[in-house]
Amino acid sequence: MAEDFSALADLKAAAPVAAPVREPKIDAQGRSYATGKRKNAIARVWVKPGSGRITVNGRTLEVYFARPVLRMMINQPFQVANRSGQFDVVVTVVGGGLSGQAGAVRHGISRALTFYEPALRGPLKAGGFLTRDSRVVERKKYGKAKARRSFQFSKR
Template structure:
């Protein structure tokens, strides 16, 4: 059996499951090519960041399943999962990935809406008369 590494990543409401195998650098997200799935150059750049940093851009095939949230959260979750999977393939990559902050889960979540208000913090318009 060939080497295959699995990892999960989360950001906001998104969950990414990633399998990486040695290959020629194809990235597939939900059975679609990376650029057709995201369609945004910034999201594609975010996903590729750990590969560019560790200089493994053309050496792994990545197959990912992403669910929940929006495109930005999905890209962040995918970046974390790819970083964790790369760590599984080569523990020497831990230091550069950690320094770049790619192994830290972004804890920011949307604040819940409060009762008696229009949103989490927004008040209704004040009327003096």
């Protein structure tokens, strides 16, 4: 039994493994690309240095996402990374509703920022922006009114 514990001590004495150094992923036009997902929405996001202009499906952010809460949600990764107004973003988003699309855009922006500037991974990960929110609507089952709700019971 004592031998087992000595083997563990040897493992502890071994040199710590260094975190891998990530290289920026930037294309020929100076952009970073990432895909963001939320519910049934998928956002393709391109990030490049610029004046802070965000274009969604060919329209400005204010026109496409009229609700201030959704715009605030999309700008969160830039505020956490202290990069507000430093990047131009071009987004193509399909599927789902506006709320799901906003979540997909936020996820895509966060991933693209980490590809452009790998040092931002820490604060964005701590903020929870790199985790794909996997919650989706449960499918309807046969013999049920909705996913889990039964039909109304009638005694007579």
